[in-house]
Amino acid sequence: MKEKTVNELELGEIGVVSKIIGEENIKRRLLDLGLIEGTDIKPVLVSPSGDPRAFEFRGSLIAIREEDAENIKLK
Amino acid sequence: MSEKEKIAMEQKETKRKSTYTIALAGNPNVGKSTIFNNLTGMNQHTGNWTGKTVANATGYFEYRGEQYKIVDIPGTYSIMSHSEEEEIARNYICFGNPDATIVVVDATSLERNLNLVLQITEITNNLIVCVNLLDEAKKKKIKINLELLSNILKVPVVGVTARNKKTLNNLLKVIRNVCERKEQINPIYQIHYDEKIEKAIEEVREIISKQYKIEEKLARWMSIKVLDGEEHILKEIEKQLHIQLMNNREIDKVKKEVLENLKEKEIRQEEFKEKIVSTIVKDAEEIGKKVCKFENKDYANRDRKIDKILTSKKYGIPIMILFLLLIFWITIVGANYPSQFLFSLFGNIQEKLIEFATYIHCPGWLSNMLILGVYQTLTWVISVMLPPMAIFFPLFTILEDLGYLPRIAFNMDGFFKKACCSGKQMITMCMGFGCNSCGVTGCRIIDSPRERLIAILTNNLVPCNGRFPFLITIATIFIAGTIGGIGASIVSTIAVMFVIILGIMMTLVISKILSKTILKGMPSSFVLELPPYRKPQFLKVLVRSIFDRTIFILGRAVAVAAPAGLVIWLFANIGIQGQSLLTIIANFLDPLANLMGLDGYILTAFILGIPANEIVLPIILMCYMQGTSLVNMEDTFAIGEILRQNGWTILTAINVMLFTVFHFPCATTLLTIKKETGSWKWTAISFFIPTVCGIVLCMLTTLVYHVFMI
Numbered sequence: 152m153k154e155k156t157v158n159e160l161e162l163g164e165i166g167v168v169s170k171i172i173g174e175e176n177i178k179r180r181l182l183d184l185g186l187i188e189g190t191d192i193k194p195v196l197v198s199p200s201g202d203p204r205a206f207e208f209r210g211s212l213i214a215i216r217e218e219d220a221e222n223i224k225l226k
Numbered sequence: 227m228s229e230k231e232k233i234a235m236e237q238k239e240t241k242r243k244s245t246y247t248i249a250l251a252g253n254p255n256v257g258k259s260t261i262f263n264n265l266t267g268m269n270q271h272t273g274n275w276t277g278k279t280v281a282n283a284t285g286y287f288e289y290r291g292e293q294y295k296i297v298d299i300p301g302t303y304s305i306m307s308h309s310e311e312e313e314i315a316r317n318y319i320c321f322g323n324p325d326a327t328i329v330v331v332d333a334t335s336l337e338r339n340l341n342l343v344l345q346i347t348e349i350t351n352n353l354i355v356c357v358n359l360l361d362e363a364k365k366k367k368i369k370i371n372l373e374l375l376s377n378i379l380k381v382p383v384v385g386v387t388a389r390n391k392k393t394l395n396n397l398l399k400v401i402r403n404v405c406e407r408k409e410q411i412n413p414i415y416q417i418h419y420d421e422k423i424e425k426a427i428e429e430v431r432e433i434i435s436k437q438y439k440i441e442e443k444l445a446r447w448m449s450i451k452v453l454d455g456e457e458h459i460l461k462e463i464e465k466q467l468h469i470q471l472m473n474n475r476e477i478d479k480v481k482k483e484v485l486e487n488l489k490e491k492e493i494r495q496e497e498f499k500e501k502i503v504s505t506i507v508k509d510a511e512e513i514g515k516k517v518c519k520f521e522n523k524d525y526a527n528r529d530r531k532i533d534k535i536l537t538s539k540k541y542g543i544p545i546m547i548l549f550l551l552l553i554f555w556i557t558i559v560g561a562n563y564p565s566q567f568l569f570s571l572f573g574n575i576q577e578k579l580i581e582f583a584t585y586i587h588c589p590g591w592l593s594n595m596l597i598l599g600v601y602q603t604l605t606w607v608i609s610v611m612l613p614p615m616a617i618f619f620p621l622f623t624i625l626e627d628l629g630y631l632p633r634i635a636f637n638m639d640g641f642f643k644k645a646c647c648s649g650k651q652m653i654t655m656c657m658g659f660g661c662n663s664c665g666v667t668g669c670r671i672i673d674s675p676r677e678r679l680i681a682i683l684t685n686n687l688v689p690c691n692g693r694f695p696f697l698i699t700i701a702t703i704f705i706a707g708t709i710g711g712i713g714a715s716i717v718s719t720i721a722v723m724f725v726i727i728l729g730i731m732m733t734l735v736i737s738k739i740l741s742k743t744i745l746k747g748m749p750s751s752f753v754l755e756l757p758p759y760r761k762p763q764f765l766k767v768l769v770r771s772i773f774d775r776t777i778f779i780l781g782r783a784v785a786v787a788a789p790a791g792l793v794i795w796l797f798a799n800i801g802i803q804g805q806s807l808l809t810i811i812a813n814f815l816d817p818l819a820n821l822m823g824l825d826g827y828i829l830t831a832f833i834l835g836i837p838a839n840e841i842v843l844p845i846i847l848m849c850y851m852q853g854t855s856l857v858n859m860e861d862t863f864a865i866g867e868i869l870r871q872n873g874w875t876i877l878t879a880i881n882v883m884l885f886t887v888f889h890f891p892c893a894t895t896l897l898t899i900k901k902e903t904g905s906w907k908w909t910a911i912s913f914f915i916p917t918v919c920g921i922v923l924c925m926l927t928t929l930v931y932h933v934f935m936i
Contacts, residue, residue, distance in 0.1 A: 198537060212758075
């Protein structure tokens with residue numbers, strides 16, 4: 152079964168991070184922002200052009216592009 | 227020696243001797259620079275968006291007779307990875323040997339900020355945690371137990387509101403205590419990793435400690451990096467401390483053993499890295515939970531409501547355009563009056579100068595050259611540049627302070643992604659509308675060097691304040707002039723808007739072309755924090771934007787305007803066989819100009835107008851009126867008459883507008899591009915890109931026009 156990513160979350164729906172995959176640089180950046188296993192993440196805004204979306208986690212609001220967000224797998 | 231003199235001597239003495247060095251670290255956008263400014267009194271611009279400080283800024287202050295040097299290092303979320311800022315930050319904390327490292331944290335998102343704090347506890351003991359933005363936290367009903375935080379971390383914790391200078395007194399006291407304590411007090415907080423990992427780290431550390439005399443803490447940190455396989459960081463450590471960590475037989479041997487051992491326990495090297503990071507984040511989370519109390523869980527609701535409107539599909543972009551239009555309108559209308567005032571002021575002085583020159587029997591050619599050439603051009607540039615900048619930048623800085631700019635990047639990112647660029651480029655373009663030179667400097671906010679360079683090279687494709695009035699004048703005369711009435715101003719506004727939109731589209735097209743050719747690459751990851759909205763500090767905004775941007779840019783412009791004034795005067799006054807140099811050059815350029823639907827004088831004016839776009843029209847008028855100095859004309863109607871008499875048609879007007887938007891950057895911008903890219907090659911490319919665009923576009927319209935007219 153394909154793992155669920157944050158891209159599949161509807162606006163306002165909360166997901167729990169299972170792991171971050173992908174290329175070293177982007178992985179590191181996402182980890183540095185505190186996206187580790189067990190982190191709650193919730194998309195709250197979507198850019199007028201549909202991408203990126205802004206996610207709320209650990210008290211901050213961070214815009215992440217779709218292809219980068221693809222690396223954030225959910226439980 | 228009197229008592230007074232003695233004290234003075236002593237003060238001088240202390241000033242000369244031992245100065246303490248303090249590093250100022252923290253996440254982006256937590257008010258680091260504000261603290262820096264308030265401590266040092268220096269004006270470093272702080273922006274409510276990430277990544278303003280790119281290089282280390284150094285300042286000095288005195289406290290109780292001691293001299294302190296404070297180094298503001300770039301804001302980062304972490305010091306573990308490879309980005310330029312993180313490297314600078316990490317190197318300074320590790321190898322800069324500061325007497326104390328202050329980590330500034332944002333009280334409203336303490337948990338995330340603690341991540342960096344914990345990373346730094348692994349490197350140094352001389353840590354001070356400075357919890358900033360307590361006022362914002364209070365508004366959001368977040369309570370932070372500073373004492374508990376201090377007990378857990380075993381380092382001094384100071385709460386401040388950096389905007390309020392008084393609250394920094396406590397920080398100063400703590401800085402002094404930390405710097406002056408001689409021996410190390412109790413060990414500070416230490417992150418405890420998984421048992422197996424701890425054992426592995428310890429084994430490597432023992433070897434490092436055995437081989438080199440390095441403080442235990444640092445050796446432990448190095449062994450984590452050795453196991454991590456972070457070559458980049460290891461290389462840096464080797465270089466800075468003259469030790470060998472890689473290709474070191476003993477270390478390699480232990481490393482191999484330890485890693486094998488871990489593998490058996492099902493921890494591979496990649497997972498090792500992740501375990502390290504997540505342990506730190508989890509620790510930060512735990513501490514955050516202990517010391518923070520959220521009395522209002524929905525503290526971000528108001529921000530989200532605003533965000534929903536400002537980034538909505540329907541209104542997001544229209545609101546953005548409206549904001550920008552409003553700023554331009556206020557700038558252009560508002561700048562008229564001070565400009566007039568400066569003109570008449572400098573004009574009066576000019577008359578006095580001429581009188582004075584006559585009085586001292588200064589030769590006519592010399593006084594003309596200095597007064598009508600240098601002085602007039604110089605004061606002209608000041609009169610037309612200063613007021614719009616002094617209005618535009620504070621307005622723009624207010625948007626910046628509010629936290630609106632990252633939202634612009636968020637709204638526009640989709641378009642820029644298609645051009646393989648970053649949405650942050652839109653912010654730099656918005657700054658470019660005010661002044662391209664500022665826009666180019668602003669490109670520092672873009673992390674990826676490739677994308678930053680593209681943003682720099684294309685910045686000039688949006689017209690700056692200096693070009694707006696010219697565009698409006700031409701549009702009013704030739705496009706709206708045929709209609710008259712209220713319709714006229716609407717039509718001319720639309721015409722100007724059309725060229726601007728063309729400029730924005732061209733930026734995207736050129737960016738895409740650059741991404742596919744000389745600056746090949748995929749769009750880098752776009753991770754952008756949308757910070758909470760903050761109330762701007764109006765007075766500070768005014769002072770900061772005037773000093774940091776306006777005066778700075780004006781300085782550069784003036785430096786170019788003075789010699790340019792001389793050249794223009796010489797061109798208009800020196801001639802061969804009764805023809806001025808100006809005419810000779812214009813005649814030479816005429817064939818090219820005709821292909822572009824312009825005339826030689828117009829092209830000459832653009833070339834001579836390189837110190838500032840504002841003087842292009844005055845030079846054109848000077849040429850047509852056979853004058854020998856710049857011509858200032860207020861009456862749009864009269865300008866129109868002169869232009870028409872010299873053969874301007876609607877085609878000329880359209881091409882002049884196009885060429886105004888698409889031509890080489892002004893000298894100030896070119897200098898800035900040289901400074902930012904450090905390369906003449908890129909400066910030259912930034913010169914040719916818009917120029918070629920302009921020439922091609924003008925030729926196209928001329929061709930189309932002639933085909934349809936015949």
